Amino acid sequence: MSGLQIVVCVKFVLDPKDISEESIDPATGTINRANYKLVINPLDKHALFAARQLQKIAGGTVTVVSMGPPSIVEDLTETLALGADKVFLFSDPLFAGADTLATSYTLASGIKKFVSSFDLILCGARSLDGSTAQVGPQLAVHLGIPWVTNLSAFNWQQDRFVNLKMKLEDGYLSFAVKPPVLFTVNRDINQPSPPTLMDIVMARSKNVTIISAQDINLESNRVGLTGSPTRFKEIFYYPTKRKKELLFGSPEEMVKALFQELRTKGMFGQ
Amino acid sequence: MKSEIWVFIEIRWGKIMEVSLELIGKARELASQDYEVAAILTGDNLEPFFCPLFEAGADKIYAIAHPALTCYRNDLYPGLVTQLAKEYQPAVILMGATVVGRDLAPAVAALLNTGCIADCCQLNFDPQGELLQIVPAFGAHAMATIITPKHRPKIATIRPGVFPKPKNASRTGKIEYLSLSLPSERLIFQEAIHEATSPSSLIVASIVVAGGSGIGSRGGWDMLQELAALLNGALGGTRPAVDDGWVPESQMIGQSGQIIRPDLYIAVGISGDMQHMVGVQEAKVIVAINKDKRAPIFQQADYGIVGDYKVIIPLMLNFLKNKEEVFR
Ligand SMILES: Cc1cc2nc3c(=O)[nH]c(=O)nc-3n(C[C@H](O)[C@H](O)[C@H](O)COP(=O)(O)OP(=O)(O)OC[C@H]3O[C@@H](n4cnc5c(N)ncnc54)[C@H](O)[C@@H]3O)c2cc1C
Ligand SMILES: Nc1ncnc2c1ncn2[C@@H]1O[C@H](COP(=O)(O)O)[C@@H](O)[C@H]1O
Numbered sequence: 032m033s034g035l036q037i038v039v040c041v042k043f044v045l046d047p048k049d050i051s052e053e054s055i056d057p058a059t060g061t062i063n064r065a066n067y068k069l070v071i072n073p074l075d076k077h078a079l080f081a082a083r084q085l086q087k088i089a090g091g092t093v094t095v096v097s098m099g100p101p102s103i104v105e106d107l108t109e110t111l112a113l114g115a116d117k118v119f120l121f122s123d124p125l126f127a128g129a130d131t132l133a134t135s136y137t138l139a140s141g142i143k144k145f146v147s148s149f150d151l152i153l154c155g156a157r158s159l160d161g162s163t164a165q166v167g168p169q170l171a172v173h174l175g176i177p178w179v180t181n182l183s184a185f186n187w188q189q190d191r192f193v194n195l196k197m198k199l200e201d202g203y204l205s206f207a208v209k210p211p212v213l214f215t216v217n218r219d220i221n222q223p224s225p226p227t228l229m230d231i232v233m234a235r236s237k238n239v240t241i242i243s244a245q246d247i248n249l250e251s252n253r254v255g256l257t258g259s260p261t262r263f264k265e266i267f268y269y270p271t272k273r274k275k276e277l278l279f280g281s282p283e284e285m286v287k288a289l290f291q292e293l294r295t296k297g298m299f300g301q
Numbered sequence: 302m303k304s305e306i307w308v309f310i311e312i313r314w315g316k317i318m319e320v321s322l323e324l325i326g327k328a329r330e331l332a333s334q335d336y337e338v339a340a341i342l343t344g345d346n347l348e349p350f351f352c353p354l355f356e357a358g359a360d361k362i363y364a365i366a367h368p369a370l371t372c373y374r375n376d377l378y379p380g381l382v383t384q385l386a387k388e389y390q391p392a393v394i395l396m397g398a399t400v401v402g403r404d405l406a407p408a409v410a411a412l413l414n415t416g417c418i419a420d421c422c423q424l425n426f427d428p429q430g431e432l433l434q435i436v437p438a439f440g441a442h443a444m445a446t447i448i449t450p451k452h453r454p455k456i457a458t459i460r461p462g463v464f465p466k467p468k469n470a471s472r473t474g475k476i477e478y479l480s481l482s483l484p485s486e487r488l489i490f491q492e493a494i495h496e497a498t499s500p501s502s503l504i505v506a507s508i509v510v511a512g513g514s515g516i517g518s519r520g521g522w523d524m525l526q527e528l529a530a531l532l533n534g535a536l537g538g539t540r541p542a543v544d545d546g547w548v549p550e551s552q553m554i555g556q557s558g559q560i561i562r563p564d565l566y567i568a569v570g571i572s573g574d575m576q577h578m579v580g581v582q583e584a585k586v587i588v589a590i591n592k593d594k595r596a597p598i599f600q601q602a603d604y605g606i607v608g609d610y611k612v613i614i615p616l617m618l619n620f621l622k623n624k625e626e627v628f629r
Contacts, residue, residue, distance in 0.1 A: 060438060060445045131419075132411060163419035165407035168375070172411035177376055177487035180404045194491065199313070199400045202496040204372055207489040260416030260452040266438055266445045273587060274603040277594075285606045286616040289588065290624075292604055296586055298508075298565055 034091025035150040035187075035210070037082045038142055040170070041095050041110055043069035043103045044160040060263040069103055074155025076113065078216050080223035081185075082153055083114035089187055092116050094146050098126055098137050104239050111234035112226035118237075119145055123244040128256030131165035136258060138166070139173035140249040141242060150210035151192075156181045156217045167215035176211045183219035303337045305361070305389065307454070309382065309396040309405065310354065311373070312344045314495045319466060320397030322357040324459060326467035328395060329358030331426060336392060339363055341382060345371045351476060356468050361475045363389075369483060372493045373401045379408035380484035386413060391454045393432060395424075398458035410456045416449035417456040420556075422463055422579055432457075437556050437579050462504065462560035463583075501535075501551045501559050508534030509563045509584075511554055513577075514541035515570020515591065515610065522547050524614045525569060531621045537561070539577050555580035569610050573598025590614075 045067050054062045082093045095115040097107060101122045110118055121141045129137065142149060152174070157164035164180070171178035183203065184196040193207040198217060226234075244251065252258060276292075278285040306328045311318040321340075328338045340359040342350060347364050354362055365381055382405065386394065394409065396402035398420045410417035422444070423435035431448050434457050438445035449455040503509055510529040516522055529536040538548035540555065554561060555577040566584035570591065571577060578601055581587060589602035592609045599605040606613055 055438065055443060130416065131407060132414070132416065135411065163407075164403045165410075165417060165419055168404055168408045169411040172379075172408050179488070180375075181400050197400070202314075202494045204374075204493050205491040206374070207491055208487065260410075260414075261418060261447050261449050264433065264446040264448050266443050268443055273601055275600060275605070276603065277599060277605045277607060282606075282608055282612050282616055285608065286613060286620055289604055289606060289617075290620055293565065293586065293588075298586075 035085065035089045036091055036146060036148055037085060037093045038146050038149050038152045039075065039079050039082045039093060039095050039110075039115070040138060040152065040154045040166070041075045041079065041097045041107070042072045042155070042158050042161075042166075043097065043099050043106060044072045044158055046070050055266060057266055060266040069099075069106060071106070071109065072155050072158045072160075074157065074216060074218060076223045077218055077220050078153040078155055079110060079113050079115065080221050081216055082151075084221065085151070085187060086114070091150070094119065094149075096121065096138060096141055096145075098122070098129070098134055098141075101241065104241060107239045108234060109226075111237045111239075112230045113223075114226075114230070116237070118239040120239055120241045121247070122241055123254075125244045125251060126255045128259065129254060130259035130261045131161075131163050131169055132260060133254050133256075133258035135166050135169035136173055136253050137247075137249065138170050140247045142170075142174065144247050145242070150212075152176075152211075152213040154213065154215045156215040164215070167213060171213040174211075174213070176213055177208055178213040178215070179206055179208070180215045182214045182216045185214065185220075303335065305339045305391040306332050306336045307339050307341050307386075307391040307394045308359070309394065309402065310340050310342045310350065311397055311399060311401055312342075312350065313373075313401070317350055317353060318397055318399065318461075320399065320402075320459070320461035322353065322466045323461070323464040324395045324397060325354060325357040325359050327424060327459075327464040328393075329467070331393075331424060331432075332360075335430075337361055339389075339391070341365075341385065341394075343367075343370045343378060343381060355472045355474045356470055358467060358469070358472070359474055361477065364476060364478050365481055366478070367483060369486070372490065373405070374486075374488055374490060375404050375408060376487040377484055378405055379412060381481055382409050383412040384481055385479065386454060394454045394456045396456075396458050398460045402458045406456050406458045413454065413456075415452040415454060415456060417458070418447050418449070419458050421457050421459045422560075422582075424457065424459065437575060443575060460556075460560055462562075465562075503535050503537050503552060503554065503559045503561050503563075506535035506561075507563050508532045508565045508567075509537050509554075509561055509581075510534055510567045510569065511537040511539065511571060512542055512547065512569050513539040513571030514545070515572075516542065516547065517545075517570075521570075521610065521614075524610075524618065527618055528567070528614060528621075531618065532565075534563070534565075539571055539574075568598055568602070569614065571598055572596050573601050 098121040154167040183198040337360040339361040418434040562583035587602040589598040
């Protein structure tokens with residue numbers, strides 16, 4: 032076997048530290064990403080590192096795919112230093128406004144076209160900004176392959192993956208499976224190390240390929256906003272039914288006043 | 302025939318997950334006279350679950366029994382739910398936003414080519430009968446309403462703990478056993494391990510004291526622990542408090558942790574970020590203690606004390622220890 036064809040799905044997300052009420056457009060509920068520096072979704076770094084480790088054992092190629100605005104092409108070069116051999120950016124105005132169904136359809140169509148015989152697709156278990164955790168399973172459905180989500184550990188043995196540990200809230204399920212398969216990984220999977228100087232130098236000789244809608248065989252009514260069954264309706268700020276009463280006086284007086292108020296509410300009453 | 306709202310019933314370690322019963326209750330409320338509530342029950346030995354599902358509000362149970370379905374596996378479950386949905390055309394499918402629900406729901410949505418909204422905190426029908434699916438939005442103090450206007454069924458996962466668990470012992474309903482052909486197995490099942498994590502004490506406590514990144518020292522957390530103990534309550538924390546190792550993950554409150562509904566919630570050294578506050582919306586009374594008078598938490602609390610917790614908490618401890626005298 033000539034090694035494994037590994038695809039890693041990388042999403043560029045807003046850094047939550049940068050987001051405030053003002054960042055959100057009340058009409059669309061979205062944030063104009065062009066105004067912010069985007070970062071690699073943290074779990075996708077774990078996915079990329081897992082790909083790299085697997086490649087060391089099994090050989091093969093690591094391909095990164097990402098759907099996003101053309102502005103991230105520069106940022107994507109970071110994935111080359113982190114172990115990607117090839118990077119494809121699926122970028123087209125037609126893709127804008129995609130929900131998870133349209134995103135996963137677009138990624139699936141792009142992967143089918145540009146990574147013909149993949150063995151493993153890796154995603155983060157969830158993204159920091161969307162945090163739907165839906166793109167992984169939906170991508171697997173579109174590709175018609177089995178999948179395991181929220182993976183904490185896995186092993187490659189000859190021709191199959193074993194001890195695939197799907198982490199639950201209170202335990203885990205474990206599976207084995209032969210490729211092709213898709214995994215979504217959580218942060219227990221590994222501890223990514225930063226790229227070495229050598230990695231950074233090597234990355235300079237590789238580049239990111241931008242792919243537009245017409246380069247991919249896809250049904251244009253299944254991408255972007257048109258292909259998204261879900262619609263944003265409105266954004267609202269949680270109506271607060273709270274009293275918002277600041278207590279005043281010395282610390283002693285405030286504490287006493289607090290307990291008196293609570294007592295009138297029937298707490299510590301007896 | 303009335304159209305149906307479905308709830309996928311998650312069975313884990315031989316028990317119905319609480320969130321499934323919560324959703325049956327919510328579905329019953331949403332359904333009113335217009336819809337029927339059906340529970341989708343898959344697994345091996347299903348009879349023991351019928352009663353609790355009817356009591357929680359199900360009108361009907363679709364039961365699919367097979368030994369291969371004992372544990373969740375995504376090579377079988379999504380295909381079955383999809384087959385069933387194609388046949389019975391439900392209007393809505395709800396699932397708990399557990400690891401399992403969040404694996405199953407999007408897959409079923411992709412198979413049916415419909416929308417799926419992750420991690421809802423609230424569900425309502427608007428006057429036109431559109432299902433409003435409400436999710437926390439970004440880092441701000443905002444919620445977003447998402448709809449699935451043209452596709453059916455509308456699929457959503459809902460956070461555990463946001464809806465109460467109803468029980469009406471007199472209710473009963475119809476059971477329909479279905480024998481569907483199982484999809485072919487693509488995963489090889491190895492094992493299922495139940496790690497009995499100590500259940501979060503937050504869920505049952507009627508008073509919860511929580512600390513945030515403003516606490517920052519062993520001594521501070523010891524004080525909070527003492528306060529919680531004196532109040533007969535539980536101690537929780539924000540994400541930074543968990544990340545820094547001051548409180549176990551099971552005690553994290555908020556969007557990615559526990560949703561709680563205590564009588565009294567005391568937030569100490571917590572700024573009041575939306576991701577945290579969604580976890581305490583249902584508290585009857587919220588008290589905030591923060592040294593920064595502009596902290597957003599004061600806009601979301603009933604009573605606020607502006608002050609350093611290192612001064613305030615010892616006074617509270619003192620007060621509680623001498624309660625009798627003080628109130629006299
Ligand atoms: C996708 C996502 C999910 C998240 N999920 C959750 C979640 O489930 N739960 C959660 O809690 N967070 C969650 N977060 C993180 C959340 O956004 C906030 O970062 C977090 O809640 C802030 O925690 P904090 O209030 O403890 O810290 P900070 O925001 O740093 O606030 C500390 C506060 O302490 C006050 N303070 C400092 N010293 C003192 C003192 N001596 N006395 C009194 N007050 C003092 C300060 O004035 C400040 O207001 C999530 C974030 C993301 C992006
Ligand atoms: N636009 C995208 N481009 C590439 N990968 C994506 C994209 N959106 C989501 N993913 C992948 O899907 C995972 C889960 O994302 P989400 O469903 O948004 O929580 C991410 O960690 C990525 O691996």
